[in-house]
Structure formats: structure tokens, C-alpha cells
Amino acid sequence: MKNNLTFTMIKPDAMENGYAGDILSLILKSGFHISALKLIHLTNHQAETFYNIHRKKPFFEELVMFMTRSPIIVAVLKKNNAVEDFRKLIGSTNPEDAEKGTVRNLFATSMGENAIHGSDSEDNAQIESSFFFTKNEMY
Numbered sequence: 001m002k003n004n005l006t007f008t009m010i011k012p013d014a015m016e017n018g019y020a021g022d023i024l025s026l027i028l029k030s031g032f033h034i035s036a037l038k039l040i041h042l043t044n045h046q047a048e049t050f051y052n053i054h055r056k057k058p059f060f061e062e063l064v065m066f067m068t069r070s071p072i073i074v075a076v077l078k079k080n081n082a083v084e085d086f087r088k089l090i091g092s093t094n095p096e097d098a099e100k101g102t103v104r105n106l107f108a109t110s111m112g113e114n115a116i117h118g119s120d121s122e123d124n125a126q127i128e129s130s131f132f133f134t135k136n137e138m139y
């Protein structure tokens, strides 16, 4: 099971701009399988807890306001080397630095509103997946 799961969120900006379908299509065409998926409108408490590691950062309040602004899609994705391959597919945090053809290059507008999240390590992929899904909800 190790090394084959990652966690993603299609963020409010991408949802509001109608990019969810195109982003999911790109993810599937890149060889990822959906293990779990749902639409959810994060509460302040959920966003603050999920991003607890950024609590002391100057952009924390802005990040929580953004992530609670509208419903998002959260999903667990399966593929060999999932974490690393997904980080490549989504591109740099800042869309201005994101390589051509990556999700953030195609669909993100700014560092704060960057369309998509991808886990940065296998440990975080597990922690983040279990934040939203029970084991029985992952296939």
C-alpha cells in the first residue's frame, strides 16, 4: 500500500471557475485512479485544523477564508509513486513558476488561489486522506 496513494483538493477558485471537470480529466488521463472522492464545504474549524502547520504564517487567515469560500472536491488518488508524480502534475505552488501543461499553469491564478492541493509526502498523504475519509470509504 505504501507509496501508491496521495490526497488532493480541487480548491474554491477552480470550482468557482468551472474547472473541476477538466482537472479531474487531466488527473485520470495522467494515470491516477480515484480511491475516494467527495464534494464538501469546509468549516472554519476544518480548514484551521487541516492547515494547522501554517497557523503562524502571515497568510494563514487569508488561506482559511479562501478555503471556506465555496465547496471543494477532496479525493484520494492511487498510482505507483503517487505523491511525487502528482506534485509534478500539479506544478509549483506559485502558478507563475508552474511548468507548461501542469494543473496550476493551466488553471491557477495566484500563489494563494492556486487551484489544487497535493500532499507533499507519503506520511502527509495518509494523514490528509484520513482527515476526510474512513478506511471503508477508500476503494
Ligand code: CMP
Pocket (backbone or CB within 6 Å): 054, 059, 062, 063, 093, 111, 112, 113, 114, 116, 117, 118
Ligand atoms: P498548498 O501547498 O496546497 O497548501 C498550503 C497553501 O498555502 C498553498 O497551497 C497556498 O494556497 C497557500 N500559500 C502558500 N504560500 C502563500 C503565500 N505566500 N500567500 C498566500 N497563500 C499562500
